[in-house]
Amino acid sequence: MIARAMSDARRMQPNRPDEPGYAGVGLTFGRVPLALDPAALEGADVAIVGAPFDEGVTYRPGARFGPRAIRTAEDVAFPIARPHMELGIDPYAELDVVDYGDVDVRPSDLAWSHEALRRGVAEILEAGAVPIVLGGDHSLATPVLAALASHFGAEGFSVVHFDTHADTGSDEREAPHGIPFHKAVVEGQLEGGNIVQVGLRGAWPFPEDFQWMREAGFRWHTAGEVVERGIAPVVHDAIEHARARAPRTYLTVDVDVLDPAFAPGTGTAEPGGLTTRELLWAVRTVASELDLCAMDVVEVSPPYDPAGITALAAQRVVLETLSGIALRRSGRPARPERP
Ligand SMILES: [Mn+2]
Numbered sequence: 447m448i449a450r451a452m453s454d455a456r457r458m459q460p461n462r463p464d465e466p467g468y469a470g471v472g473l474t475f476g477r478v479p480l481a482l483d484p485a486a487l488e489g490a491d492v493a494i495v496g497a498p499f500d501e502g503v504t505y506r507p508g509a510r511f512g513p514r515a516i517r518t519a520e521d522v523a524f525p526i527a528r529p530h531m532e533l534g535i536d537p538y539a540e541l542d543v544v545d546y547g548d549v550d551v552r553p554s555d556l557a558w559s560h561e562a563l564r565r566g567v568a569e570i571l572e573a574g575a576v577p578i579v580l581g582g583d584h585s586l587a588t589p590v591l592a593a594l595a596s597h598f599g600a601e602g603f604s605v606v607h608f609d610t611h612a613d614t615g616s617d618e619r620e621a622p623h624g625i626p627f628h629k630a631v632v633e634g635q636l637e638g639g640n641i642v643q644v645g646l647r648g649a650w651p652f653p654e655d656f657q658w659m660r661e662a663g664f665r666w667h668t669a670g671e672v673v674e675r676g677i678a679p680v681v682h683d684a685i686e687h688a689r690a691r692a693p694r695t696y697l698t699v700d701v702d703v704l705d706p707a708f709a710p711g712t713g714t715a716e717p718g719g720l721t722t723r724e725l726l727w728a729v730r731t732v733a734s735e736l737d738l739c740a741m742d743v744v745e746v747s748p749p750y751d752p753a754g755i756t757a758l759a760a761q762r763v764v765l766e767t768l769s770g771i772a773l774r775r776s777g778r779p780a781r782p783e784r785p
Contacts (some may be wrong), residue, residue: 458566474545496548502622508747515757540772564589581744585622595635609700627785638662645703680762711751734768735754
């Protein structure tokens, strides 16, 4: 049980502490305290928040069930202890993490849900905490970028983006999850030169989309480049670019950057992606080397997720990110467990 002081506005998650994770009415992420209003965010380092909507997808839906599946993918039970074997740090001991619940979505009204998420992310930033959004489809990057631009200025943050797709569609008929990084640049909420993408593959973006990205200053590393050079040099290049462009970074992870062998439970799967092991290493390295101002993991679609492996991978992506943030803030070097 977390010993640190808990404000009256915070509550423990709705299950009894002695109740196993498969029982009871629900679980917060990692059984961290539930914060239900902005006052309860006081003192928090990180606030997890769910964005259960999927009206923005092109193909298979279901990501509205993602936040719940990610929260219940792992039950840590009490006490919350997750010492990281490679880093030598327990994120739950080092950081004050709360679960801010899910934003107030309205079915079939994506604009409403986006506005609710923009407000929720703004409240978390205002409280001085790092928002970690559990998607939901990738259209949620639109309100996250809006909140970041209004808090830090468009030039005040960079973006490290793991995805199969660049999500830079410009066609007005494009689904909302395919356009957020084009839309944000056009609307002045993102500097094109501040984003670096990792894992692109398949047939989209089309050549004309890539041409627009070049002109806007985007950087990207394809899945083929990861095969040729390895994940570590590619991620180190992405980190160096993000660091050179802005003092803080938004890390956005579309779970379809993983190969469908590791993450079948997603809307627009594309063969030839990263392994879960590569992605977990990548996000904890990004989180430990850059000052993260926001993070999300999106496009987990539980109806297409046999055995829950995609939700489990997404849960671990968040846990590894928390571990990286904890290491960076501790100021200590990683102390991997070795004989
Ligand atoms: Mn995406």
